Amino acid sequence: MGPELAERAGVLGVAENDFLAALDRRRGSAVIAEVKMGSPRIGSLVGRVDPVVQARVYAEGGAAGLSVVVEPDFFSGSYELLSLCREASGLPAIAKDFVVDPVQLVWARDAGASAVLLIAALYEREELRRLAGLARGLGLVPLIEVHDEDDLALLEGAPWELVGVNNRDLRTFEVNLERSKALAPRLPAGALRVAESGIGSAADVAGLREAGFDAFLVGESLLLADDPAARLAELLSGAEENREGASPSPTTSLCDAVPEGGKGIEGMRG
Numbered sequence: 001m002g003p004e005l006a007e008r009a010g011v012l013g014v015a016e017n018d019f020l021a022a023l024d025r026r027r028g029s030a031v032i033a034e035v036k037m038g039s040p041r042i043g044s045l046v047g048r049v050d051p052v053v054q055a056r057v058y059a060e061g062g063a064a065g066l067s068v069v070v071e072p073d074f075f076s077g078s079y080e081l082l083s084l085c086r087e088a089s090g091l092p093a094i095a096k097d098f099v100v101d102p103v104q105l106v107w108a109r110d111a112g113a114s115a116v117l118l119i120a121a122l123y124e125r126e127e128l129r130r131l132a133g134l135a136r137g138l139g140l141v142p143l144i145e146v147h148d149e150d151d152l153a154l155l156e157g158a159p160w161e162l163v164g165v166n167n168r169d170l171r172t173f174e175v176n177l178e179r180s181k182a183l184a185p186r187l188p189a190g191a192l193r194v195a196e197s198g199i200g201s202a203a204d205v206a207g208l209r210e211a212g213f214d215a216f217l218v219g220e221s222l223l224l225a226d227d228p229a230a231r232l233a234e235l236l237s238g239a240e241e242n243r244e245g246a247s248p249s250p251t252t253s254l255c256d257a258v259p260e261g262g263k264g265i266e267g268m269r270g
Helices: 003-012 018-025 051-061 079-089 103-110 125-137 149-153 178-186 202-210 228-238 265-269
Strands: 030-035 065-069 093-096 115-119 141-146 162-166 192-196 215-218
Touching: 003 018, 018 030, 018 065, 018 192, 030 051, 030 228, 051 065, 051 079, 051 228, 065 079, 079 093, 079 103, 103 115, 103 125, 115 125, 125 141, 141 149, 149 178, 162 178, 178 192, 178 202, 202 215, 202 228
Parallel strands: 030 065, 030 215, 065 093, 093 115, 115 141, 141 162, 162 192, 192 215
Antiparallel strands: none
16 A cells, blocks of 8 residues: 555554555556446346356456445345355455444455445434444445535544545436546545446546546446446556546446435435
8 A cells, every 4th residue: 555545544443454455556547346236227137147257257357346236125235245246256345235234344244345335425424433433343444435515524524544426416316427526626635536436438437537536436337238348448448548538327326226205315314
């Protein structure tokens, strides 16, 4: 790790974390390639995507890390899926779920994850910090996902090692890469920066890298590609280019799944 990140990771107790180290080694060109078996928007991918084969393609194609959506109700995921993909690929992995109970952090660790997603919009400030601390105590790096200025305010006054911007608007579910670019200057200093959702081309990656992002989490663009290996190679090539970002390809983030008749993400803070 670079000296600044290594010092911060040491203070936070995650200096030996392989997910964080893998992103840092590939800073500016780190693709976190995602496996999920469905979403509310595209329906089930069971029978359309072999998750184990997909994970191996990612590893062979040069992905820095693996993202596995484990949420079962809306994304057909499981911690068993995470374990299988992690073992098949050998890549350090992040578990993506709506974390509402600390036991989910234990499940993620036991399934082989090195990182876990915490969606800032779901929590009050102290609860976010508490869950992040519990994750670190289990050896997991928390990726703190933000969407807007309100989410960023929750991060003030504490050190963070990994922060992501989801390009999907939680109210309209529209995707716009300008969201990441606009929030980039305000992300916590010293943290690795991850752009999430809507990344579908080399131009997208190039534009986000120019905006200051270190890593790029890509899901449906890879999962729905006729040739995932070729698509991954294209995305990685964008890290070496300085082209302007093209129109993003829409994807579905974990935050899209709001139960029918239930309260939206914005209301989950309490």
